[in-house]
Amino acid sequence: MEEELANLNLLDDKEEAFQGDITVVERNYQFCLVGRCLTDSVVHFSSLHNTMADLWHPIGGICITDLRDKRYLFQFFNDVDVQRVATGTPWFFNNHLLILQRIQNGENPLDLALNFMEFWVQIHELPSSLMNETMANQFGDCLGKFLDFDNSNPVSGNQKYMRIRVRLDVTGPLKRKKKIQIGKGMAVYARFKYEKLSLFCFICGRLGHGESYCPFCLKIEPSKIIFGWDLSLRAAPRRRNTVVSRWLREADGSQCCGENMESFNQGSNFNKMRDSGRQSGENIGNQLSNPNLIPLGSNHQYCLNGQSNWRN
Numbered sequence: 001m002e003e004e005l006a007n008l009n010l011l012d013d014k015e016e017a018f019q020g021d022i023t024v025v026e027r028n029y030q031f032c033l034v035g036r037c038l039t040d041s042v043v044h045f046s047s048l049h050n051t052m053a054d055l056w057h058p059i060g061g062i063c064i065t066d067l068r069d070k071r072y073l074f075q076f077f078n079d080v081d082v083q084r085v086a087t088g089t090p091w092f093f094n095n096h097l098l099i100l101q102r103i104q105n106g107e108n109p110l111d112l113a114l115n116f117m118e119f120w121v122q123i124h125e126l127p128s129s130l131m132n133e134t135m136a137n138q139f140g141d142c143l144g145k146f147l148d149f150d151n152s153n154p155v156s157g158n159q160k161y162m163r164i165r166v167r168l169d170v171t172g173p174l175k176r177k178k179k180i181q182i183g184k185g186m187a188v189y190a191r192f193k194y195e196k197l198s199l200f201c202f203i204c205g206r207l208g209h210g211e212s213y214c215p216f217c218l219k220i221e222p223s224k225i226i227f228g229w230d231l232s233l234r235a236a237p238r239r240r241n242t243v244v245s246r247w248l249r250e251a252d253g254s255q256c257c258g259e260n261m262e263s264f265n266q267g268s269n270f271n272k273m274r275d276s277g278r279q280s281g282e283n284i285g286n287q288l289s290n291p292n293l294i295p296l297g298s299n300h301q302y303c304l305n306g307q308s309n310w311r312n
């Protein structure tokens with residue numbers, strides 16, 4: 001009997017092992033995103049997978065798998081679909097942020113922390129001469145990690161702001177403003193507005209719950225709670241400045257002009273102004289009228305040298 005067992009072992013050792021094809025596993029994740037729903041609430045998978053499939057309606061379809069703990073694998077079947085969803089972030093399910101991330105070779109979707117998400121953030125109340133890519137980089141790294149700067153956004157009319165694409169740590173409070181010292185005598189508070197921002201807490205400034213469910217409510221007496229965040233952090237939906245077709249007419253037959261045409265023209269004029277102002281420094285007078293400018297000490301000399309100092 002013992003001899004038979006020994007022979008069996010020898011035979012097993014001599015057998016060729018199956019060859020695991022690791023590229024098959026990696027290929028499966030090629031068009032995949034792993035996601036985590038950032039919420040303290042219960043998430044019903046049946047609802048989530050229908051809602052997201054309808055919202056994204058991928059050309060090649062989608063397979064969504066529940067990985068447990070509010071974590072999901074979104075498998076697309078072509079690069080076009082996965083790219084469109086990945087670049088269209090942030091996405092929300094029932095007002096809760098769906099953190100999405102691509103899976104690199106060798107990564108396990110269950111091991112990824114999924115704490116970072118990309119947002120477009122608008123920088124408001126900033127002197128126009130400071131709305132440039134160098135400043136955008138600094139703002140981006142102050143908020144999280146700078147990714148992109150929107151050159152196409154006209155700094156005109158009601159849109160006096162700069163747009164930057166940023167990767168944010170969504171486990172921390174949303175930053176509201178940043179103090180910038182300009183020269184020696186002035187400072188300005190730039191204020192942040194987040195595009196497509198959904199549910200967040202007005203007490204702790206974090207995504208994932210409303211103030212009714214904030215953990216701070218258990219630690220602080222209700223009368224002493226301060227609501228430090230508000231809806232001003234949410235950017236208004238952007239209107240595109242499209243040119244009205246010359247063929248379009250109003251009901252009375254007159255040519256359409258509309259708001260869009262007006263804003264387009266304003267944008268053109270302002271860009272000319274902005275360019276000349278940057279070259280000559282003529283716009284300093286306008287910047288001084290900015291109510292957010294704070295004189296520092298008695299020296300009110302306005303010195304714009306592009307070397308603004310950053311303060312928390």
Ligand SMILES: [Zn+2]
Binds near residue numbers: 205210
């Ligand atoms: Zn909270």
